Amino acid sequence: MSTSVSSGEDLPPGGPLTAWSPGAAGPSPGGDPSADGPVPDGDSPVDGPAAAGGSPAGGPAAAGGNRLRVEGLTVSFRLPGATVRAVTDVSFEVRPGRCLALVGESGCGKSVLAHALLGLLPGNAEVAGRARLEHADGPLELLGAPEAVLARRVRGRAVGLIPQSPATHLTPVRTARAQLEEALRELGHARSRERADELALRQGLHPADLDRYPHELSGGMAQRVANAMALAGDPWLILADEPTGGLDRPLVDRAMAALRGLCDEGRAVLLITHDLRAAERVADDLAVMYAGRLVETGPAGRVLDRPRHPYAAGLVNARPDRAFVPIPGMPPELTRLPDGCAFAPRCPSADGACTAPPPLADGVACHHPLEDDRA
Numbered sequence: 001m002s003t004s005v006s007s008g009e010d011l012p013p014g015g016p017l018t019a020w021s022p023g024a025a026g027p028s029p030g031g032d033p034s035a036d037g038p039v040p041d042g043d044s045p046v047d048g049p050a051a052a053g054g055s056p057a058g059g060p061a062a063a064g065g066n067r068l069r070v071e072g073l074t075v076s077f078r079l080p081g082a083t084v085r086a087v088t089d090v091s092f093e094v095r096p097g098r099c100l101a102l103v104g105e106s107g108c109g110k111s112v113l114a115h116a117l118l119g120l121l122p123g124n125a126e127v128a129g130r131a132r133l134e135h136a137d138g139p140l141e142l143l144g145a146p147e148a149v150l151a152r153r154v155r156g157r158a159v160g161l162i163p164q165s166p167a168t169h170l171t172p173v174r175t176a177r178a179q180l181e182e183a184l185r186e187l188g189h190a191r192s193r194e195r196a197d198e199l200a201l202r203q204g205l206h207p208a209d210l211d212r213y214p215h216e217l218s219g220g221m222a223q224r225v226a227n228a229m230a231l232a233g234d235p236w237l238i239l240a241d242e243p244t245g246g247l248d249r250p251l252v253d254r255a256m257a258a259l260r261g262l263c264d265e266g267r268a269v270l271l272i273t274h275d276l277r278a279a280e281r282v283a284d285d286l287a288v289m290y291a292g293r294l295v296e297t298g299p300a301g302r303v304l305d306r307p308r309h310p311y312a313a314g315l316v317n318a319r320p321d322r323a324f325v326p327i328p329g330m331p332p333e334l335t336r337l338p339d340g341c342a343f344a345p346r347c348p349s350a351d352g353a354c355t356a357p358p359p360l361a362d363g364v365a366c367h368h369p370l371e372d373d374r375a
């Protein structure tokens with residue numbers, strides 16, 4: 001990835017180089033007495049606090065000063081003859097104990113944003129803005145940080161990623177255990193087998209489940225393995241990119257409860273989803289993204305009950321458990337974004353004013369925000 005931002009600040013040496021994923025596994029599992037036998041399909045519930053993760057003394061719950069502050073994040077991809085403006089001028093903050101849900105339709109830039117934070121964008125990406133990670137090791141500017149720094153200090157250590165499709169994220173030719181133990185070893189963990197078992201139990205998996213190949217895992221089990229990988233390094237920030245794709249509603253609900261548990265034990269969660277119902281279950285704060293920009297931000301309950309941006313209102317009305325009325329029209333091509341409001345062509349409130357770009361002011365980027373009594 002080439003970037004137009006300055007590189008990170010001076011960095012102390014970290015632990016061993018790792019590929020994506022886990023650092024030293026911190027917590028011992030509180031054990032999970034309900035998982036004392038094989039879990040045949042992995043989707044049978046093994047609930048309780050263990051499913052949420054568990055936090056070590058001195059772990060994320062103790063790290064009160066941690067936060068991620070993103071300012072003006074902008075990502076574009078250069079293609080022959082075109083530029084994809086995937087993310088434009090996005091700012092937000094995530095803190096321990098809170099879950100921010102980033103919601104928006106497919107293709108609006110959610111995953112690109114997440115990958116930008118972790119230095120996982122391809123070489124044709126251009127990135128601008130700031131993303132400052134403040135935590136125990138001191139502040140770190142993520143955008144433009146050297147790959148070695150991101151691998152050593154960020155991915156899997158400060159920030160755990162729960163990927164968009166857990167099953168395909170795992171290498172198909174190796175067991176879940178081989179992958180989890182390798183990640184633990186790379187992060188310097190000597191007793192990787194025992195740690196892997198502990199992490200599995202905390203996710204409600206039987207250790208024997210780790211000996212399966214990815215194609216032998218049900219959706220729910222793959223999800224739990226992904227959670228175990230994400231938590232192995234005891235990160236204070238969890239980045240969950242559409243973690244419930246392909247899961248049925250009970251599994252979605254349980255995954256959301258687990259994410260909420262991670263917040264409640266003092267981690268920060270950035271949840272990326274287009275499932276508003278899932279977001280409602282877990283999020284403290286909501287950021288609504290449209291065509292690469294945040295169009296509304298605020299407390300999740302308020303935004304979902306009384307959206308002020310016409311797009312946010314449209315998303316709420318499109319919920320299957322609400323009016324189930326789709327937003328007419330299609331999002332714009334990110335190679336041909338209009339100068340003004342990108343939602344105007346689909347917006348019932350649009351008028352001449354909307355040819356000028358609306359700034360995000362007071363949590364809403366709209367020239368004609370809905371009033372509380374109209375939403």
Ligand SMILES: Nc1ncnc2c1ncn2[C@@H]1O[C@H](COP(=O)(O)OP(=O)(O)OP(=O)(O)O)[C@@H](O)[C@H]1O
Pocket residue numbers: 077079084086104105106107108109110111112113122124242274334
């Ligand atoms: N390497 C790339 N080169 C060019 N365009 C890209 C590249 N990666 C992503 N894009 C484009 O960036 C836009 C945003 O993609 P992104 O994956 O972030 O969407 P998303 O909001 O995560 O959608 P979904 O909900 O479907 O996962 C899309 O138009 C996508 O085609």
Ligand code: NI
Pocket residue numbers: 110111112164241242
């Ligand atoms: Ni995505």
